[in-house]
Amino acid sequence: MTAESQLVGRHIFGADAAGYASARPHYPESLYIALATEGTLVPGADVFEIGPGTGQASRRLIAADVGSLTLVEPDPVLAVELAGLGGGVRVVNAPLEDAGLSAEAFDLGVAATSFHWVDTSRGLSMVRDLLRPGGVWAMWWTVLHDPEADPFSRAVLPLLKDAELPPSLRGPEQRHYSLWTDDRLAELRAAGFMHAAHQMHEMTVRMTAAEMRALYATFSMIRRMAPPMRARVLDGIEAVGEQGFGGVIERRFRIPLFLARKAPGAA
Template identity: 50%
Template sequence: MAAKVPVQNDIATNTIGKHIFGLDTKGYQLGRPEYPEGLYAYLRNRGALFSNCRVFEVGPGTGQATRRLLAENVVTLAAIEPDPALAGNLRHACGDALALKVINSGIENAPLEQVSFDLGVAATSFHWVDQAKGLAAAMQLLKPNGYWAMWWNILHDPVHDLFSFEVLPLLKGVDLPPSLSGEMHEHYALQVNARLDDLRNAGFEATEYEVISTEVLMTAKQMRALYATFSMIRRLDETAREKTLSGIEAVVEKKFGGHVKRVFLTPLYLARKPRNVS
């Protein structure tokens, strides 16, 4: 079994997500791909994203989605980031945008004015949040008829992706993050009925689900950099982490000829706060 870095609380409590990604902000920013443009077009077409709207974002990380949302000329973007290192880096990463307000907090106790936002979003982050508490908090922040959108870039998926399947033996024994479960690392965002039930149970209506596919060609070094951003890899001790990442590079070189074609899935869930709920 791979050696792991000791963590004060078990990963099931999700407290690890509040600090582990900030251990290497530069590596995270370089290793993670951007979200597809079709996602933002979908939000615009549904009327959820528009100029001068007020937005809050849960778990912005290094700002992949944040920068793109700011480009839509939103009047306010409240970025709620629990990791202090990521929160401290976010304003610089987003070019000191005037519309950006960074809050080092979890969504459950973020000091924001309730019933004041047109759109709330979570980009590859909401699996770290207690769904009932997090969605209740999001509902309170939104104006009546406001939208909630949550999406994920699925970057490791042994069920649908040959490369992910090939590296599965290298990950045997690691502690899975809350985004993955089971021997085949089933992704949280592809458990569609459960995610839609979460939204409806929280009181949201007009729930929608859409998946966007993006095909990319990646080198061995790019694949190593990507996997190095995963919490299950970051938790390993230095020796085990290096062995695992070197093994991932070797899979690309030996089994895929140095380049591997990946299809990243971006599941999007969109829902609306009822008009008659304050």
């Protein structure tokens, strides 16, 4: 990933925080059950989250009665929004590399649809250092645009042929970063984690064509377009939903979850 891509990810979503918050689907409860099963999303746990955005996952972490929650959010607009989540939440307005968090201070670290904006090798080494021995790192993504497995994504693919792809999508078929399972597991092991594992969660949603337009409007590759082009692409996406799918689209989103643990005796 280029330095330019990292900079884009640090400011582009705050330009429409309200639209992002309303358009993106929530994560399935099965994710949080998996974290609880690992024994780290428990009352009193010290947790940090990388790139919380508008706080979708953050709110659910708070609801688990964690002891502390530190949110590392580089976008200044989103950081202000997150500060309203209430007491016990610390917001650090900086990228992970500059956050200055204390080593071995956390039981659990998470990144929800955000870690593709971080330099992987450096970032994984940093989050490992932040965890206490035996602590758990969890990263997951909702694969919202999936031409491989989703008919709606395939139908709108021609509209996106000139888009500048974000680091989460690769190649002409726009395959999602999180679906390269072996690569992600190998990176976790290379960073010194043990018990690196992968789970695939799913959820089915029904969205109108207008809701689908609003969802795609949150994607960085569309937000980076010049306004006239963005409007044309979004008009086309809504038209696909109306004309090709009867105005209501049922989609099955895949949510790959990666879990890894810092060795109990690791420093």
